[in-house]
Amino acid sequence: MLRVSDDVRDYVKNKGGVVTISHGCDAGMCCGRINLGPTVRLGKPDNLEDFNEYLLNGISVFVPLNFISPYSLKIVLGKLLWFNTLHIEGWKLV
Numbered sequence: 001m002l003r004v005s006d007d008v009r010d011y012v013k014n015k016g017g018v019v020t021i022s023h024g025c026d027a028g029m030c031c032g033r034i035n036l037g038p039t040v041r042l043g044k045p046d047n048l049e050d051f052n053e054y055l056l057n058g059i060s061v062f063v064p065l066n067f068i069s070p071y072s073l074k075i076v077l078g079k080l081l082w083f084n085t086l087h088i089e090g091w092k093l094v
Helices: 006-014
Strands: 002-004 018-022 026-029 032-035 039-042 051-056 059-064 073-080 083-089
Touching (some): 002 059
Parallel strands (some): 002 073
Antiparallel strands (some): 018 039, 026 032, 051 059
16 A cells, blocks of 8 residues: 655655555675565656556656555655655555
């Protein structure tokens, strides 16, 4: 399940109303590999045929066709100094 917070909805609507979820990257560690989790960015993906489009809380969210998460995820808005940032909340490394 993927949810979008109200502050994300308001922010994204002012930036075009569309976000794209991408697969997380794998990182090699001394005791194996871990997936650092999915990322989210403003805008449509370059290759639309590889994504499903969902309307969540009034914005378009593009999700990869083979995206599977055993966790309930939420797109949240963060701040770094005076910059707004989008993040996925709820992903677990293990």
